[in-house]
Amino acid sequence: MTDKQNEFLYRMSSSLRKGLAEVQTKVNDLYRIEELEDYIDIPDSPIEHIKAALMPLVVQVNDFQDYAETVTGRMELDLQEVDIHALMEGVLTIADQLADQKGGIRLEEDIPENLPTLEGDPTRLSQALLNYIHNAVKFTDSGTVTVRVEREADRVRFEVRDTGIGIAEEDQEKVFEPFETILEDKDDSRLGMGIGLKIVEHIIELHDGETWFESREGAGSSFFFTVPL
Structure with a gap:
């Protein structure tokens, strides 16, 4: 991949990571709403399904971000x-x-x-x-x-x-x-x-x-x- 393509990958993965983090925050906020407690606790709750579906996406986007940091030289260590x-x-x-x-x-x-x-x-x-x-x-x-x-x-x-x-x-x-x-x-x-x-x-x-x-x-x-x- 060219430098421009790697830079695009970095920007795209950064944007996706930020967006998914916001979605995760909103989903977690639902667990704090008292009116939804009974709805969350039911079998096959849609909210639980949403949370579970988000996890592999978060892992994949984080991997893409790490790869993008690798190829653009942005990865740093906290020694x-x-x-x-x-x-x-x-x-x-x-x-x-x-x-x-x-x-x-x-x-x-x-x-x-x-x-x-x-x-x-x-x-x-x-x-x-x-x-x-x-x-x-x-x-x-x-x-x-x-x-x-x-x-x-x-x-x-x-x-x-x-x-x-x-x-x-x-x-x-x-x-x-x-x-x-x-x-x-x-x-x-x-x-x-x-x-x-x-x-x-x-x-x-x-x-x-x-x-x-x-x-x-x-x-x-x-x-x-x-x-x-």
């Missing part, structure tokens, strides 16, 4: 001292929910006790890990998703490993490319926008770290990133 155990506690809480919603998947963790703190943006690092985990859950119908953290000399390595479908060798070069997919069926319910891994790559680049993966078709995948100490 601070990061307690890795506190970071992982929040990440694993959401990961448990993702695994429970999918069903048939066991979430495992391998996180040693004696991990150092590191300098980074905890919100962005959580986002990067959850993007990895979301993909792992999405492409694993049964088996395990394992989240591992390990110190390696002057850096910390994060890994998300799954027992899912894996990635064919001919598809591996496009994994971190935006708007690409390994799925042949364009109507597959697992089909996303193809920007999550590109966002991860940029977040980790801003941390002076590295991203990579290992995979074999039919045998699962392992996605990694490192953050220097």
